[in-house]
Amino acid sequence: xxxxxxxxxxxxxxxxxxxxxxxxxxxxxxxxxxxxxxxxxxxxxxxxxxxxxxxxxxxxxxxxxxxxxxxxxxxxxxxxxxxxxxxxxxxxxxxxxxxxxxxxxxxxxxxxxxxxxxxxxxxxxxxxxxxxxxxxxxxxxxxxxxxxxxxxxxxxxxxxxxxxxxxxxxxxxxxxxxxxxxxxxxxxxxxxxxxxxxxxxxxxxxxxxxxxxxxxxxxxxxxxxxxxxxxxxxxxxxxxxxxxxxxxxxxxxxxxxxxxxxxxxxxxxxxxxxxxxxxxxxxxxxxxxxxxxxxxxxxxxxxxxxxxxxxxxxxxxxxxxxxxxxxxxxxxxxxxxxxxxxxxxxxxxxxxxxxxxxxxxxxxxxxxxxxxxxxxxxxxxxxxxxxxxxxxxxxxxxxxxxxxxxxxxxxxxxxxxxxxxxxxxxxxxxxxxxxxxxxxxxxxxxxxxxxxxxxxxxxxxxxxxxxxxxxxxxxxxxxxxxxxxxxxxxxxxxxxxxxxxxxxxxxxxxxxxxxxxxxxxxxxxxxxxxxxxxxxxxxxxxxxxxxxxxxxxxxxxxxxxxxxxxxxxxxxxxxxxxxxxxxxxxxxxxxxxxxxxxxxxxxxxxxxxxxxxxxxxxxxxx
Numbered sequence: 001x002x003x004x005x006x007x008x009x010x011x012x013x014x015x016x017x018x019x020x021x022x023x024x025x026x027x028x029x030x031x032x033x034x035x036x037x038x039x040x041x042x043x044x045x046x047x048x049x050x051x052x053x054x055x056x057x058x059x060x061x062x063x064x065x066x067x068x069x070x071x072x073x074x075x076x077x078x079x080x081x082x083x084x085x086x087x088x089x090x091x092x093x094x095x096x097x098x099x100x101x102x103x104x105x106x107x108x109x110x111x112x113x114x115x116x117x118x119x120x121x122x123x124x125x126x127x128x129x130x131x132x133x134x135x136x137x138x139x140x141x142x143x144x145x146x147x148x149x150x151x152x153x154x155x156x157x158x159x160x161x162x163x164x165x166x167x168x169x170x171x172x173x174x175x176x177x178x179x180x181x182x183x184x185x186x187x188x189x190x191x192x193x194x195x196x197x198x199x200x201x202x203x204x205x206x207x208x209x210x211x212x213x214x215x216x217x218x219x220x221x222x223x224x225x226x227x228x229x230x231x232x233x234x235x236x237x238x239x240x241x242x243x244x245x246x247x248x249x250x251x252x253x254x255x256x257x258x259x260x261x262x263x264x265x266x267x268x269x270x271x272x273x274x275x276x277x278x279x280x281x282x283x284x285x286x287x288x289x290x291x292x293x294x295x296x297x298x299x300x301x302x303x304x305x306x307x308x309x310x311x312x313x314x315x316x317x318x319x320x321x322x323x324x325x326x327x328x329x330x331x332x333x334x335x336x337x338x339x340x341x342x343x344x345x346x347x348x349x350x351x352x353x354x355x356x357x358x359x360x361x362x363x364x365x366x367x368x369x370x371x372x373x374x375x376x377x378x379x380x381x382x383x384x385x386x387x388x389x390x391x392x393x394x395x396x397x398x399x400x401x402x403x404x405x406x407x408x409x410x411x412x413x414x415x416x417x418x419x420x421x422x423x424x425x426x427x428x429x430x431x432x433x434x435x436x437x438x439x440x441x442x443x444x445x446x447x448x449x450x451x452x453x454x455x456x457x458x459x460x461x462x463x464x465x466x467x468x469x470x471x472x473x474x475x476x477x478x479x480x481x482x483x484x485x486x487x488x489x490x491x492x493x494x495x496x497x498x499x500x501x502x503x504x505x506x507x508x509x510x511x512x513x514x515x516x517x518x519x520x521x522x523x524x525x526x527x528x529x530x531x532x533x534x535x536x537x538x539x540x541x542x543x544x545x546x547x548x549x550x551x552x553x554x555x556x557x558x559x560x561x562x563x564x565x566x567x568x569x570x571x572x573x574x575x576x577x578x579x580x581x582x583x584x585x586x587x588x589x590x591x592x593x594x595x596x597x598x599x600x601x602x603x604x605x606x607x608x609x610x611x612x613x614x615x616x617x618x619x620x621x622x
Contacts, residue, residue, distance in 0.1 A: 014118055014126075022127060026110060026134045029451060030143055031103045033458035035096025038471030039503060041557055042496025044146040045470075046070065048098035049496075049503040051081035061236040062244075065499045067513040068532045071244045072252055072525075075233060076187035077148045080105070094507055102150060106143035109154035109355055110134045116161055116359045120324050121366045128443060129362035135450040138283025139354050144461065148189050153352035155185040156331065159197040160356065164327045167204070168320045170216055179222040183229035191253050194226070196352065199338075200330045207326070243528030251526070259343040263523040268558065269346045280336055280350040286427070286446045287361045289383040294357065297364035301325050325363065332356040365439050372437045383442070384431025390424030419456060423449055467583060468557065474504035476579040477552075481510050483595050486549050488541065490556040490567050491519035497557055498534065517541050517568065538568065545570040550592035552576070555585045577602035 039048045050063030050070050063070045063078045080101045088097045110130040118126035133139055142150045159181040166174035178197070185193025205213050238245045255261045271279065281288045301322055335353040339345040394417055426449040433442035466472050474481075487505070489498040498514040505512055515536050518524055524535055536544065545551055555567050567585075574593045576586045578601065588596055593603050 014115070014123075016123075019114070019123075019127065022130065023107065023111065026130065027103065027107050030106060030134065030140065031100065032455070033461070034099045034103060034144055035093040036458065037095065037461045037465040038469030039095055039098060039500060040145065040468040041470065041500040044098070044496075045500035045503050046496035047077060047081060047146040047148075048094070049499045049506075051078045051098070052085055052094075052503070052506070054078055054082045055085055059240070061233060062240055065495055066502045066516075066534050068495075068534055069241055069244075069527065070495070071241060071247055071527050073148065074187045074190055074248075075237075076184060077146075077151055080151075081146070098146060099144065102143050102146060105151050105154050106134065106139060109139070109150070109157060112154065112157045112161060113355055113359050113362075116157070116324070116328070117362045117366075120321055120359075121363050124369070125362045125366035128365055129359045131447055132287050132362055132443070133355055133358035135447050135454070136283065136287060136354050136358060137285040137450070138348070138351055139358075140450070140454050141283075141457070142348060142351055144458070147348055147351075149348050149351040152185060152189045152192065153355055155181050155188060155193065156196050156335075156352045157355040157359075159185065160200060160327050160331045163197060163201060163204075164324045166217075167213065167327070168323055172218075175218050175221065176225065179225040180229065182222070183226045186226065186230050187233065190248065196331070196334060196338075199334050200327060203330045203334065204327060207330070241529065247528045256344050257342055261344070262526050265523075266344070266346060269348070271345060271347055273340050273345070276340060276345045276347070276350070277336070279347050280353065283348075283350055283354055284357055286383070286450060287358065289386055289427070290361050290364060291357075292382060293368070294361045294364045297367050298325055298329050298360055301363075301367075302329075325360065328356040328360050332360070365443060368434075368437065368439050381431065383427045383434065383446070387424045387427030387429075387431060390420055390427065394421050394424070415456065419453055423453065470500035470504050470557075473554070473578065473584070473586070474501060474508060478508055480595055480599050480601075481505070481508055483550055484510070484512065485592060485595075486544060486551045487512055487514045488536065488544065488551060488553045489514055489516055490554065490559070491517055491524065495525060495534075500557075501554065515541075515544070519568075541568075542570050545589050546572070548591055550595050551589040552592055553587040553589075555583075555587075557584050559583055575604035577604075 039045050046065055050065050053064035054060050054062075057064060060079065060082070061075065063073075063075065081098055084101045085094075085097045088100065092100070110133045113133045114126040114130040116126075117129035139150070139153075159178055162174050162178040162181060165171070166178050182193055182197045185197070187193070201213070201217060205211065234245060251261055281291075284291070287294075302325065304322070332353045336350060339349045426445050430442040430445050433439070433445065487501060489501060495516065498516050502512075502514045505514070513534055516524065516534050518535050518537050524532065545553075553567075553569070553573070559565070559567075569587060570589075572590050573587045574589070576588045576593070576596055578586050588603065597603050
């Protein structure tokens, strides 16, 4: 039997038709509604737009955003989205094309979790791991938003799997796969793709005192594999963008690590250590409620797997299963611990920790099912306690949501309160089921709960579309786009905010570059090389505005202060009322005002020398 036949036979023995049906169900559930709302700004516009620009420019070494090289991230995520566009663009909406690869990445992560748990505890645990990961709050949420961290999390879990297999077998092929997945992670997220898997190996060696692994790991082979996979892209990328590699390493890695990145454009999603840990717990929900049981299980397994050190003084060893548990535990702790310490932690940086936790949590449930008498009895209190607190706290949830503009504008306060009450009831029941050792029933109940909450989240994404996407803004101006306006946006937190308008103009067949007004309070990127062509200083803006060209000026979508931080407007600015609900206003110069008025758009009849006081959630028009 050939190696390929042996591999196929091995997979077929592990992966039954029932398992295939399970993953099809996971894929369908996760993909529902994924193309039903516009690309959010700035992150989704950056990745979705950059991938589409790769195709249009036939340049797959460098993503472009708003007509200029985007030098912040490596290309793998862009490549995957670009491939989706090429395959699906004729049959699916552009938003579906952009996000569908993220769904596949998330489902593949669940498959890797399945394989991990199968080899550690068997088929039931494997199915638990796949389901638990796929419906985890953070894993599901960021499968529906274009961010690289889900891809990093999947590659991280795969690298840990191959690391474990390499440690216990010392087979060359396993070390090759380990370094290959590490290289792909570098192409996805840069040096973190090396730091996390290599960090797990280092901590494993230190904990186990297996110094011979330093040689067995074949580090020089690893460097060759990394160079072979990453090197060709890095060479072409640097040749086309001199200074880009140094910029990415210094500014996007080390400066960001110490919270010194220029520009400092991530404050909106940056958080303190305590809040980061709390949000990490939320991303693990609902299985975060089983964290005490997972920790207790992991500790029991590590203690039970130890054997006494031989008389020769060799270090104690662990059995194969326990070594896998140890690698998973180090992987989870390393990600959470690293970002708890470094200051530039963002709310979604804990995503790579979710898959190892899901596998360990599935092992804890399997252990409870297999050994009901020896399993800990106190952990059922956590889902039960949270369920009671949710039921008691529904009135307070209602009051808090009433003060949140996004929720209030979406008209979902009542629905959210109803879902909170239902969640409380389900968790209370799940706690009782856990106490009676009906763990599978508890997991099923919590899975159904998460599917219900996530189905509502899709409708919530749609409701927030006008706030965080330029799709409707551009579509509502579609009747006059043939006039070829000059588009200018206020400087925003990231170039991706203007990139959203640029992306949707291109969908409407208007490939106009969106100009960005420079601002000290919202500094532009400091890419190496020439000044980006999309930047305008105040004098250049005034010249464009007072020309005979029709100009539209769009304010920052994240603007919350219309008084102290008022937008800069030249003379003869007219407020254009567009069918767009959100935080932005659209202003027109004289030439643009005439075109808009001739096509039935409402224009403020007087000049607007100073910005009026406008509520953040005010609609721009009806």
